[in-house]
Amino acid sequence: xxxxxxxxxxxxxxxxxxxxxxxxxxxxxxxxxxxxxxxxxxxxxxxxxxxxxxxxxxxxxxxxxxxxxxxxxxxxxxxxxxxxxxxxxxxxxxxxxxxxxxxxxxxxxxxxxxxxxxxxxxxxxxxxxxxxxxxxxxxxxxxxxx
Amino acid sequence: xxxxxxxxxxxxxxxxxxxxxxxxxxxxxxxxxxxxxxxxxxxxxxxxxxxxxxxxxxxxxxxxxxxxxxxxxxxxxxxxxxxxxxxxxxxxxxxxx
Numbered sequence: 001x002x003x004x005x006x007x008x009x010x011x012x013x014x015x016x017x018x019x020x021x022x023x024x025x026x027x028x029x030x031x032x033x034x035x036x037x038x039x040x041x042x043x044x045x046x047x048x049x050x051x052x053x054x055x056x057x058x059x060x061x062x063x064x065x066x067x068x069x070x071x072x073x074x075x076x077x078x079x080x081x082x083x084x085x086x087x088x089x090x091x092x093x094x095x096x097x098x099x100x101x102x103x104x105x106x107x108x109x110x111x112x113x114x115x116x117x118x119x120x121x122x123x124x125x126x127x128x129x130x131x132x133x134x135x136x137x138x139x140x141x142x143x144x145x146x
Numbered sequence: 147x148x149x150x151x152x153x154x155x156x157x158x159x160x161x162x163x164x165x166x167x168x169x170x171x172x173x174x175x176x177x178x179x180x181x182x183x184x185x186x187x188x189x190x191x192x193x194x195x196x197x198x199x200x201x202x203x204x205x206x207x208x209x210x211x212x213x214x215x216x217x218x219x220x221x222x223x224x225x226x227x228x229x230x231x232x233x234x235x236x237x238x239x240x241x242x243x
Contacts, residue, residue, distance in 0.1 A: 027185055027200045068206040087204060091172050095204035103196050103217035105157060111206040 032094050037086050040093040041123060041130070044084060050132035055083060055124035057135045058109075066114040066139040073122040074107035081125040083108075089118030114139045147228065149240040153220045158242055160189065160197070162211045164228055170203030180232075184209060187228045191218045218242060 031043035042048040058072040073085055083106050084097045090113070100106045106124065114120075117138045124131045149162040164184065171181035183203035189196050196215035218224075222242045229235040 032200070032202050072212075090204055091170070092202055092204065094202055096199055096201045098197075098199040101195050101198065103194070103215045104198075105214035105216065107214055108197075108199065109210075109212040111210050113204050113206055 028097070031097070032092060034093060035091065037088045037093045037119075037121060040086060041084075044094065044097065045123070045125060045130055047130065050123060050130040052132060054126060054131040055122045055133050057120055057122045057133050059120050059135050059137050061136075062138045062140070063114060064140050066116070066141055068111040069114050069137060069139075070109065070111050071120060072107070072109040075124045075126070075131070077106075077124070077126050077131075079127055080106040081127075083122060083124045085110075085112070086121040086123065087112065087114060087118055088121060089114070089116050091115065147226060147236050147238040149224070149226055149238055151224050151240050151242045153218075153242050157214050157216050158196075158218050158224075159212065159214050160224065160226075160240075162187075162209075162213075162226060164209050164211075164236070166207070166209060166228070166230065168203055168205055168207045168209060172203075182230060182232055184228045184230045187211065187226075189213070189215075189224050189226050191215075191222050191224050196224070 031040050034040035034043050038048045054077045055075045063069040080100045082099050085095045086093045087095055095112050119134050119136050121134050147164045151158055151160045166184055167182055169182045171177050171179045184201050186200050188198045197213050220242055223239050225239050227237045
């Protein structure tokens with residue numbers, strides 16, 4: 001067996017064995033693994049071109065403790081398909097991706113980690129268009145250790 | 147997992163607190179210990195999904211979520227479930243008040 005053949009075979013086997021877990025989880029792990037904001041948006045939605053507005057972020061301007069920063073994202077538009085939350089300066093940009101079902105209201109609140117002062121970004125898919133808003137949150141103590 | 151659901155003006159508001167380390171395992175971008183974090187959190191009423199979110203280790207330890215949905219009323223039961231990256235999961239039910 002040549003080295004090239006061996007490599008391509010092992011790659012193919014790896015891809016097959018990884019498949020069932022992807023199908024079961026229905027989670028875009030590839031997007032969650034991306035470091036940069038635009039790469040994560042592209043991996044999640046297929047494009048990184050966005051318009052501004054139609055999605056709102058509520059976050060403190062200054063967070064004393066980066067380990068738990070309260071965030072609310074929402075959209076009051078019709079036909080919202082999904083909303084996603086990103087932190088530009090974190091080791092992995094994508095924080096959460098919410099699918100909006102028939103009865104789901106496109107709004108949620110949570111607490112997130114911020115490693116350092118950074119832009120918090122919300123993206124909503126409304127029809128075939130991506131809308132984005134950005135809010136800068138200053139952090140005095142980072143929260144990404146551990 | 148603790149949860150409370152309230153019916154208000156035609157919609158249901160759910161507040162949820164799960165107990166979980168939400169550990170990325172990363173220190174300065176390097177994997178130094180095992181990652182353990184919730185990957186999916188979902189809620190359903192009578193078998194119909196009302197909330198589904200995929201999360202990363204960027205959510206704080208002992209995650210808190212507040213979310214809203216329509217199409218249910220007082221007395222209905224909500225089934226809540228989370229799954230983490232190690233395959234562990236927890237399910238809870240709460241009644242809409």
